[in-house]
Amino acid sequence: MTHPTASLNYSERQAGSLRTGDLLLLPDATRTAEIQRVDVDDDDFGSPALIRATLTGGGVLRIAAGSVVLVQDPSEDGAGPSDDGPDTVPGQAPEAAGSSPASPAAAHPGDPAGDAAPDNGAELQLVRPAAAADTATPAAPAVVVPPAPVAPPAVSGPSEADLALIPAAGGTPESVVEAAAGAHPDAPGVQLLCDRLAKGINTKSGSCLKDLSDLAHELFVVLKDADNALAVADLLNVLPFDGNRGRWASVQSSLALASYICRLRGESDRAAVYEKFLRAPDSMETDPFKARINAKVRQRSLNEPNLYDKEIFRAIDNSNADAEREWRLLRLEALLFLRAHGGSQTIDAPELERRIGNELESVRG
Structure with missing residues (x-):
């Protein structure tokens, strides 16, 4: 259910502190909607990353965990008296306020009727505006800093x-x-x-x-x-x-x-x-994020190694035996490196053994 936003008071609220029942100002800044359910999605480190607010009238708002949104104050009734000018009686002209006579004597002090008994009717009372609701912005909840992940032990050397x-x-x-x-x-x-x-x-x-x-x-x-x-x-x-x-x-x-x-x-x-x-x-690498990135890059280099195929074929086409031998030595080093890693996702160990044998035979002549 949405509500008009005219004459409403709002307070800032961190997205992580939203609760069911809050009246949230929608992104169009013209309507509000009641929150039916709040779900939190965490990032890879377990910290809140995305807030999903399900609205009563249907629909879901996605809000970043660190964002600040506007929520209608719970004590706001949608209307309030004006504080401008002196206190007045509802329905009475401003110039009559504060000077209404309580008896005929008050209107005509010298008139004999002024000695008459005062009117027993109910006296008019000034209606003062209610105290303004406290619209102080609630304190934002403290930011929760997740603990640092456990770093893998650094390798210092051979044991x-x-x-x-x-x-x-x-x-x-x-x-x-x-x-x-x-x-x-x-x-x-x-x-x-x-x-x-x-x-x-x-x-x-x-x-x-x-x-x-x-x-x-x-x-x-x-x-x-x-x-x-x-x-x-x-x-x-x-x-x-x-x-x-x-x-x-x-x-x-x-x-x-x-x-x-x-x-x-x-x-x-x-x-x-x-x-x-x-x-x-x-x-x-002690940083978990960098370690994951390095692992992906390393695996990609193992899956797509540079085996100098173009250079070797070019040397063969040019009948340059010395250049071909040098390129094959570099290919042999690359194959030995892959073999020490146990192969890769594209070349397994038996295939590496076969290729290494072929290169050794080619280099040794």
Whole structure:
């Protein structure tokens, strides 16, 4: 049921404090309607987000939880006397107010009739307006702030139990590199990388980490030396994620390679540790909203990986074997990364195994 809004008093009310029976001013600002039922829709964090007010005459109003609406005052009767001018008797002219004689003597003081007995009729009384209703705006309810969600624990680095599954390096990092170089004295790619690394290995240097990752891939992919490749890769695999995505790219590539080698050798527990390290940065975001967004973006990149198909086909069309090999090495790294994640929604693990085998065969010639 709607009511005209003329001469009505309204007070502001937060949408979250609306109740059944309130007369709500409709959005057209000309009518009011009684609320029959109030429903509250929460957001993903459990906080009130949308108020749905069902009206008596039919229809539903959707109001944001933080909005302020106008509600007719419950004591408002729709009319009130005017406060302008002096007190008057209803139906009496203003100039007669306050000067009405109570007897003929009052009208003619010198007339003999003034000594007559006063009129016994009922005296006229002044009717004063009723006190104005208290129209003070009720205090708005306090805003309820939901408690902060429990943040997932931040990953600080490999645990002792995880590191126990990775064999300790036999000597200094430089000695591990020298052992790999000594095992392949006729491999120019290995010798070039080892010469640079023999000067000193700095795990804070992005170029040094890249050389170690390239050396591990060169040993396994080209020379089929899984033992030395795994030993070199372990120099990177124990490094925790420090927030630098540039340096982490080399560690990530090394972890994916080590996981694949261990899977081939039947060391599933050790491979699982490498895969756990690889996914560690994914769980370091403490903000729940950002974590959900990052998870969606990450899953999309896994479902639609860049496997360099156009670049490889272009190199084949141009008969450029060197360029084709470089692009296939990048494709192999992408496939190893997907394999360490257990596949994706578009490429499962068995299909990845087949593709990785094909790429290894193509690169090794």
